[in-house]
Amino acid sequence: MLRIHFTDVDLARTRLAPAPDPMFEIAASLHRLQFRGGRWAYAGWYRTTRQRLREAGLERALRSVLLPLYPRAAYFPDFLTPADAVNGLDAGLESILATPPQRVVEEMTILDRTVGAPAWAGQLAGREARQEFAGILRAYFEAVVAPHAEQVQARIEAERAVRSRGLLDGGVEGMLAGLRPMLRWSPPVLEVAYPRQAEDRDLYLNGRGLTLVPSYFNWGEPVAFADPGLPPVVWYSLLHEPEARSVTAGAPDQSLTNLLGRARAVALRAASAGATTGEIARAAGVSASAASRHATALRDAGLITTVRHGPAVLHTLTPTGASLLRAATRRAEDDVTGTAV
Structure with missing residues (x-):
């Protein structure tokens, strides 16, 4: 359980992201490839993803680079999902490239201690290796996330419409109260259902506010930065329904x-x-x-x-x-x- 503690100032500074976060959608989609839960909600995506990866020549990079860095576990490096990625893919990749080398080393050490990191992971502290990595991320995004951009955007806009109603009816607290069952508002604390293997912890916003980011590919468990010093962000799953039946000819x-x-x-x-x-x-x-x-x-x-x-x-x-x-x-x-x- 993650308990996020609000003050009145934090409530005033809480916002809902205006668009999908491409860097987190990359991470969450990689988790979908590692976990069978919720496959019914992404049936169309699963049918095309493997083929798109083959066509883009990304199968080896997927196995040797991406999956080891984005394990579906209690931890993966915070710098891979920068907070300002809600401003677009380019902004997210620039933030990864701008990450201080020492921070990359520290987070890779945590990854290694938690689930094991690939032997080459420390090389990402270097700018050149990170530029190559950013190229892989862009290629992956364009191959398996971007083709579903309209569907993702439509679902995010629908979610924003729902949350806006909560905001109009009850202010920010009304919006937070509508986030059940994964997030539970018990004033002045937002309780976040966290991965079972993660330790319970408290996050004090201290006037920074919170950014809520609905995610299309995230399934079931909200995600926040492990480092409490980073800008407070919670990515949470949309409530999916089965994909609509395909339309027949005519x-x-x-x-x-x-x-x-x-x-x-x-x-x-x-x-x-x-x-x-x-x-x-x-x-x-x-x-x-x-x-x-x-x-x-x-x-x-x-x-x-x-x-x-x-x-x-x-x-x-x-x-x-x-x-x-x-x-x-x-x-x-x-x-x-x-x-x-």
């Missing part, structure tokens, strides 16, 4: 035809701001069961994504749904002004 056209109906058009527009099934029902003037069927059709067409928010579910647009809605809006505007599309 189905996309039928799904889009369904959208010409008034109720589903209203549902799509409502989802642009995040809407529960009840809110869709009220907006469209239909029953809750009918609204649920319309949401299912939109989700099967890849236009919305759905996440659970307490006893309710929240529907938000996928990138495809957002593009479709923008195109429809532009067409409507052009029709009003008499502009040809």
Whole structure:
């Protein structure tokens, strides 16, 4: 158990990351390759990952470099997931390259003491070796994480919409209270369900605030830096549902035809701001069961994504749904002004 202690200042400085953290998604995806738990939630990713790694010529680097440095264990080096990686892959790689050599050595020593480090790990203290390592990370990201970027972004945006509702209803404490079951808010402490093999510990924020980073590839157990002196960050897992069934030939056209109906058009527009099934029902003037069927059709067409928010579910647009809605809006505007599309 990790217990994170807040003050009023910490609550004011707590934030939810605006985008996926590419460096942590690299780490978490490598953990998925080492662990069978939750495979149903990443079935499509598993089907393509091994082939993509072969095509990119990364199988040897995976076995000899990446997996040894990112063990699914109580510890892997903090410098591999820098806090500012939420600003993008380039920012994360630059932070790895800028890590002081002494810190690299210290963290590799902890890795070796905890689960064993590869014999060459100390070489990463050198700039040249780290540049080569950064190249491997970039290649891995582009091969097996980037192809799923739209799906990851859609799920992160849905999670942000859910947390924003908690924030609006109850402030930061309301947002924290909605993070169950993996994180439990017991004011003024956020209790984090940590890996079983990790020791219980306390983290005092001391006015620094906390950054919460939802992760697509993380499964089950939130992760924080081992070093309490680093910027406080907690990466936590999204609540996954089984992947939607694949669309058969001709189905996309039928799904889009369904959208010409008034109720589903209203549902799509409502989802642009995040809407529960009840809110869709009220907006469209239909029953809750009918609204649920319309949401299912939109989700099967890849236009919305759905996440659970307490006893309710929240529907938000996928990138495809957002593009479709923008195109429809532009067409409507052009029709009003008499502009040809």
